[in-house]
Amino acid sequence: MLRAGEDLLKVEDRLWLLTSMTGTGIYDFAFDRFFACRRPYVLPEEPIDVVARAGAWPDYAERYRELEAQGVRLIHSPEQHQLATELPHWYPLLEDLTPRSVWFDAPPDADTVERRVGWPVFLKGARQTSRHRRSLSLIEGPEAFRQAMDAYARDSILHWQQVVCRELRPLRRVGDTQGADALPRSFEFRTFWWRQ
Numbered sequence: 639m640l641r642a643g644e645d646l647l648k649v650e651d652r653l654w655l656l657t658s659m660t661g662t663g664i665y666d667f668a669f670d671r672f673f674a675c676r677r678p679y680v681l682p683e684e685p686i687d688v689v690a691r692a693g694a695w696p697d698y699a700e701r702y703r704e705l706e707a708q709g710v711r712l713i714h715s716p717e718q719h720q721l722a723t724e725l726p727h728w729y730p731l732l733e734d735l736t737p738r739s740v741w742f743d744a745p746p747d748a749d750t751v752e753r754r755v756g757w758p759v760f761l762k763g764a765r766q767t768s769r770h771r772r773s774l775s776l777i778e779g780p781e782a783f784r785q786a787m788d789a790y791a792r793d794s795i796l797h798w799q800q801v802v803c804r805e806l807r808p809l810r811r812v813g814d815t816q817g818a819d820a821l822p823r824s825f826e827f828r829t830f831w832w833r834q
Contacts, residue, residue: 639681639708644692646710647675656710658692662769665693685709694723694765696798713832722830724764725802738805745787748780751803758806761786763799770821776806 640646644658650673659666669675688710695701699716706712712719720727726741740754741764751759758778767775774790777783790796809824816823 639705639710645677646688647677649673649675651676654686654688654710656688656690656692656705656712660693662693667691681709683709685711687711687713689713694795723766724800725762726764726800737807739802740804741800741802743800745790745801746803748783751783752780755803755805759783760804760806762802762804763790763796764802765799766795767821768793768795772815772819772821775821 640656641658644656646654646656647669648654649669655669657667657669685706686709688705690712698719702712702716702719714722722728725739729736729739729741737760738755740751742750746754751757757780758776761775761777761783773782774786774793774796777786787801790801809822809826811822812825813823815821
């Protein structure tokens with residue numbers, strides 16, 4: 639049932655979690671170090687609703703079906719997951735509240751990006767960035783864009799995602815940047831809603 643590295647636990651006897659360490663310190667969290675957790679020897683006979691905190695699955699719909707067949711229902715259907723995680727699905731709902739964004743099924747050339755969005759751009763995959771690397775996200779012009787596209791083709795996180803170019807908006811900085819190739823820490827909020 640569980641893939642290598644996955645862990646199923648119930649936190650504070652309230653919330654089922656399916657976790658997997660990603661190797662990214664700001665994402666990984668050892669719930670059992672801070673909360674009362676238990677792991678089932680066998681799954682309950684009734685299906686359980688589970689929050690997945692396992693990084694990006696390129697095969698979410700397949701994983702959803704595998705787990706559901708064993709009585710583990712992820713809280714997001716494949717359609718809800720796409721709406722919550724992939725920019726082309728959620729952008730139309732927030733178009734007037736977020737920076738202008740254009741996405742491409744295949745990597746575009748620099749001229750197309752310049753025509754459609756202009757420079758500079760915030761570059762990302764449709765789902766996420768790669769380790770919050772500045773050189774792959776804050777793109778000042780055509781040469782930097784070509785270098786980023788070469789890196790995208792080789793990157794394990796980005797190569798399978800649609801390419802997104804977003805209008806770069808200045809954000810208020812908070813704290814120091816962590817490393818030469820890290821994105822600046824900025825003041826921004828993301829909210830995720832579940833059950834109202």
